[in-house]
Amino acid sequence: MLEKIMHILEHGTYQIPSLLITNYKELKLSDIEFITLIYLMNTDSMFAPKEIGNTLHLSLEEVLETISSLEAKGFIKIEMKKRREVREEHINLEGIYQKLAFSYVEEPKEKEAAPNLFTTFETEFARPLSPIEYELINGWKENDFSDELITLALKEAVYNGVTNLRYIDKILYEWKKKGIRTKEQVEQSRVAFKSKKEEKQELFDYDWLDDNA
The missing domain is CATH 1.10.10.630 (DnaD domain-like)
Structure with a gap:
């Protein structure tokens, strides 16, 4: 995982909420899910599996499995949006932000x-x-x-x-x-x-x- 994070950092500056750092284990995120969320939180909302895979050094299969898992856990949603008569897939991150806010309020x-x-x-x-x-x-x-x-x-x-x-x-x-x-x-x-x-x-x-x- 360390190598993947270093690779991300080589391609630009990424903002990571401290609540995600301190709570990702409690949120039951795998290492790959964690770095994928970091990437998604720092890019536009359009779902581009190949681009995600290239940046994170993941296969297309790993990307799709990770996105599917994150969606099943309620961290993200894949939504269809119409732009210039073309339907595009976008990622809604409201779920992860809600979970982080909840963990902050409920944190002992x-x-x-x-x-x-x-x-x-x-x-x-x-x-x-x-x-x-x-x-x-x-x-x-x-x-x-x-x-x-x-x-x-x-x-x-x-x-x-x-x-x-x-x-x-x-x-x-x-x-x-x-x-x-x-x-x-x-x-x-x-x-x-x-x-x-x-x-x-x-x-x-x-x-x-x-x-x-």
Whole structure:
């Protein structure tokens, strides 16, 4: 899926509603349905299966199956419109926008942490996140990294002067290998590292030729 999203981005700038990013799993969208909706939300309404397939690197069969699935789930509607005596198929996206609006109204308070997490990243990076970065952050959450731990890894990276998600990804998986899952464990690890570093420094500063040392 990552390759398909990167391919989309190479062909222009796409706007993606944050509610779609944070709720597409809850909406039971497959990865292909997700990227197809991104494409449809950023193009005109005319239904052009071949163009969709070429842009998303999907076969015509995959496009038709995906569109059929999205329509069956109530995300889109295929409507016939008459233009200059010619009947054309157009895609109505009212369904997806209604579902996103409903998810926003009904979203429990504990889920509000997800958008706040993205806002924290954008504040620290001093720029908007890209769709790929949204995907990576969602991937961490799906792999059971808490918002608190992700935020701590972000602050660790910023403290070290690095503002990219690959570096933060390494921090998180290094912590996972060490069994670090909470803020307290992060602090304990820092204290242990600092203590070890100071001991090493004392060893290098020791004058081995001084009999009085």
